Amino acid sequence: MSASQQAKQQIDALTTELRQHNYNYYVLAQPTISDFDFDKKLEQLAALEKQYPEFAEPDSPTQLVGGEITKEFKTVRHRWPMLSLGNTYNEQELLDFDNRIRKAIGDNFEYVCELKFDGLSMSITYEQGKLIRAVTRGNGVEGDEVTTNVRTIHSIPKKLGEGNYPDLFEIRGEVFMHRKAFERLNDERIENGEVPYANPRNFASGTMKLQDSGEVAKRPLDCFLYFLYTEKQLFKTHWESLQAAKDWGFHVSEHSKLCSNITEVLAFINYWEERRFDLSFDIDGIVIKVNNYNQQQELGFTAKVPRWAIAYKYKAEQVETVLESVVYNVGRTGAVTPVANLKPVQLAGTTVKRATLHNANQILLLDLHQGDSVYVEKGGEIIPKIISVNPAKRKPDAPAIEYVTHCPACGTLLERKEGEAAFYCPNDEGCPPQIVSKMQHFVGRKAMNIDGLGDETIETLYQKGYIKHISDIYDLRDKYDQLKTMDRFGEKSITNMLDGIEKSKQMPFEKVLFGLGIRYIGETVAKKLVAYFKTIEKLMTASFEELTAVDEIGGRIAQSLIEYFEGEKHRDEIAKLQSQGLQFAAEEKEVTLASDKLSGKSFIISGVFEKYSRDELKDIIEQNGGKILSSISAKLNYLVAGDNMGPAKLEKANKLNIPIISDEELLGMI
Numbered sequence: 070m071s072a073s074q075q076a077k078q079q080i081d082a083l084t085t086e087l088r089q090h091n092y093n094y095y096v097l098a099q100p101t102i103s104d105f106d107f108d109k110k111l112e113q114l115a116a117l118e119k120q121y122p123e124f125a126e127p128d129s130p131t132q133l134v135g136g137e138i139t140k141e142f143k144t145v146r147h148r149w150p151m152l153s154l155g156n157t158y159n160e161q162e163l164l165d166f167d168n169r170i171r172k173a174i175g176d177n178f179e180y181v182c183e184l185k186f187d188g189l190s191m192s193i194t195y196e197q198g199k200l201i202r203a204v205t206r207g208n209g210v211e212g213d214e215v216t217t218n219v220r221t222i223h224s225i226p227k228k229l230g231e232g233n234y235p236d237l238f239e240i241r242g243e244v245f246m247h248r249k250a251f252e253r254l255n256d257e258r259i260e261n262g263e264v265p266y267a268n269p270r271n272f273a274s275g276t277m278k279l280q281d282s283g284e285v286a287k288r289p290l291d292c293f294l295y296f297l298y299t300e301k302q303l304f305k306t307h308w309e310s311l312q313a314a315k316d317w318g319f320h321v322s323e324h325s326k327l328c329s330n331i332t333e334v335l336a337f338i339n340y341w342e343e344r345r346f347d348l349s350f351d352i353d354g355i356v357i358k359v360n361n362y363n364q365q366q367e368l369g370f371t372a373k374v375p376r377w378a379i380a381y382k383y384k385a386e387q388v389e390t391v392l393e394s395v396v397y398n399v400g401r402t403g404a405v406t407p408v409a410n411l412k413p414v415q416l417a418g419t420t421v422k423r424a425t426l427h428n429a430n431q432i433l434l435l436d437l438h439q440g441d442s443v444y445v446e447k448g449g450e451i452i453p454k455i456i457s458v459n460p461a462k463r464k465p466d467a468p469a470i471e472y473v474t475h476c477p478a479c480g481t482l483l484e485r486k487e488g489e490a491a492f493y494c495p496n497d498e499g500c501p502p503q504i505v506s507k508m509q510h511f512v513g514r515k516a517m518n519i520d521g522l523g524d525e526t527i528e529t530l531y532q533k534g535y536i537k538h539i540s541d542i543y544d545l546r547d548k549y550d551q552l553k554t555m556d557r558f559g560e561k562s563i564t565n566m567l568d569g570i571e572k573s574k575q576m577p578f579e580k581v582l583f584g585l586g587i588r589y590i591g592e593t594v595a596k597k598l599v600a601y602f603k604t605i606e607k608l609m610t611a612s613f614e615e616l617t618a619v620d621e622i623g624g625r626i627a628q629s630l631i632e633y634f635e636g637e638k639h640r641d642e643i644a645k646l647q648s649q650g651l652q653f654a655a656e657e658k659e660v661t662l663a664s665d666k667l668s669g670k671s672f673i674i675s676g677v678f679e680k681y682s683r684d685e686l687k688d689i690i691e692q693n694g695g696k697i698l699s700s701i702s703a704k705l706n707y708l709v710a711g712d713n714m715g716p717a718k719l720e721k722a723n724k725l726n727i728p729i730i731s732d733e734e735l736l737g738m739i
């Protein structure tokens with residue numbers, strides 16, 4: 070093969086691979102490669118394209134800032150394109166950057182050093198001091214309008230106080246999640262049988278893509294602002310803009326520093342290299358910006374990045390160790406997750422013995438073989454992951470790791486649903502770890518919260534053959550004598566447990582429903598379903614259309630419910646639990662009407678309100694005899710509209726001539 074043929078093949082392969090990585094990162098928010106390795110590959114492609122421009126694709130990843138637009142949100146063009154930054158990884162590259170600048174503008178300038186927050190960038194527009202629009206970076210030229218979601222972020226002001234800000238300006242920053250919140254919420258996802266996020270950045274960007282801002286509001290996000298755009302220049306320097314933004318009420322990091330030369334910049338970088346782990350959030354480097362705006366202008370931009378700023382990226386700590394084995398865990402929902410057992414090794418202050426492998430694709434992508442020498446990285450993730458293999462150390466006869474075809478716990482053939490990365494063990498009735506963790510979930514704190522019946526007791530009771538189904542828990546009192554023969558299980562603990570079990574019969578329906586552990590039915594969804602359908606009978610007989618008509622219930626959840634209730638064993642179990650006295654109907658709330666001024670009138674509430682949450686307005690309407698409808702139809706009397714109501718709703722209401730009122734007008738009616 071000629072050198073040019075070989076180059077073409079390499080260019081094609083790298084282009085395809087990097088496109089996939091871009092998609093994984095920007096669209097799926099689930100990267101499978103470290104930033105460092107991605108940048109290296111991008112550099113490699115750029116070098117090849119430079120040498121063989123005839124083979125470069127016009128929309129090659131080297132030409133894109135990255136990203137695709139999620140269709141559901143309105144696409145908005147940025148007034149000022151949202152550019153990316155060039156990256157550096159070592160001191161020399163930074164000194165080169167400094168030299169380029171000094172060549173262009175001389176020695177008389179300052180730098181501003183800032184933390185490089187690891188989240189997603191957001192451009193927020195204020196008019197007359199009011200937040201009017203927030204747009205994601207998207208592909209840099211156009212992004213998604215996510216104003217309603219951004220409004221839920223507490224640290225972003227919705228309305229500014231007095232100040233010398235201009236009538237119209239744009240401010241940019243990074244939306245992110247603090248590590249603690251990430252860990253807590255991710256644990257909840259795991260408990261709900263949902264796929265956990267790999268790191269806080271993915272959680273933040275996944276959250277911004279949610280269509281329900283109510284759900285967004287439950288996930289505490291934060292935002293640091295780091296860039297100001299105004300039509301007319303207000304300040305001479307970036308530093309002054311940062312101080313002003315702080316004065317106007319924005320969350321500006323206190324860890325920025327004005328530096329008078331590159332030596333001070335390097336000191337700042339070294340300082341944070343170690344201290345970054347003490348921060349409550351993740352950073353992946355330092356951003357260095359020339360301070361003076363005139364000098365920034367003089368330096369200008371390359372096609373993609375400013376010449377007056379650059380990022381210094383910290384290398385995630387990596388070590389090489391040996392892959393000893395791959396084991397497979399079976400979770401409550403039957404999802405099988407591969408885990409790598411490693412030869413213990415020190416990494417970022419802890420001994421690492423295990424690494425996640427996510428799913429079967431990951432094993433294939435890494436091309437893992439038995440006994441491989443692997444590179445392990447601990448980035449923002451809590452659990453380390455295998456980044457790549459050192460092929461030089463592979464034994465020639467080492468067999469490839471093949472994903473298990475059968476459940477490691479019960480031997481059943483595994484299944485994979487279309488479009489899902491995970492394999493599942495379908496034997497939910499006979500697979501021991503699934504049975505045990507289902508019962509543990511049921512008695513757990515967030516579900517039935519049964520006193521005296523912990524995870525270990527469930528495990529022992531199962532092993533003894535006393536319980537196999539949730540309903541068996543309620544028959545335990547008939548096994549008193551057998552229970553007494555159990556080790557370390559005195560009379561007092563038995564009574565305590567049986568009392569707890571008895572008491573749990575009073576737990577409300579939503580807890581029972583959540584406790585059943587139906588895939589995708591988390592606490593919130595269970596609450597919504599109970600509020601809407603009221604009884605298990607109505608829920609069990611609801612059609613796909615009826616289910617998806619409920620606020621926040623999508624196709625995936627509806628399908629899961631339908632499949633669950635189709636199972637005869639599930640229906641038998643529910644019948645048994647009902648006969649044992651558990652709650653399968655919503656508690657009737659005693660509503661004392663404040664007035665009947667809204668009686669006979671129907672309402673829909675849409676958008677965001679300054680003084681009230683939607684739920685509060687709903688309560689006000691119901692307490693005054695009004696009715697809430699779920700969709701706009703000719704039957705509707707009023708649409709109560711707040712900010713940022715969907716345009717489709719507005720159009721429909723206008724078409725049907727339905728009066729649109731504000732929250733104040735609503736209150737005026739009572």
Ligand code: IVH
Nearest residue numbers: 152153154183184185186190243295356375
């Ligand atoms: S300034 C033209 N400052 O890093 C200047 N960006 O790799 C653009 N980022 O898209 C950005 N912390 O999402 C700037 N203190 C900071 C930053 C920061 C994080 C992100 C931002 C940007 C990306 C570039």
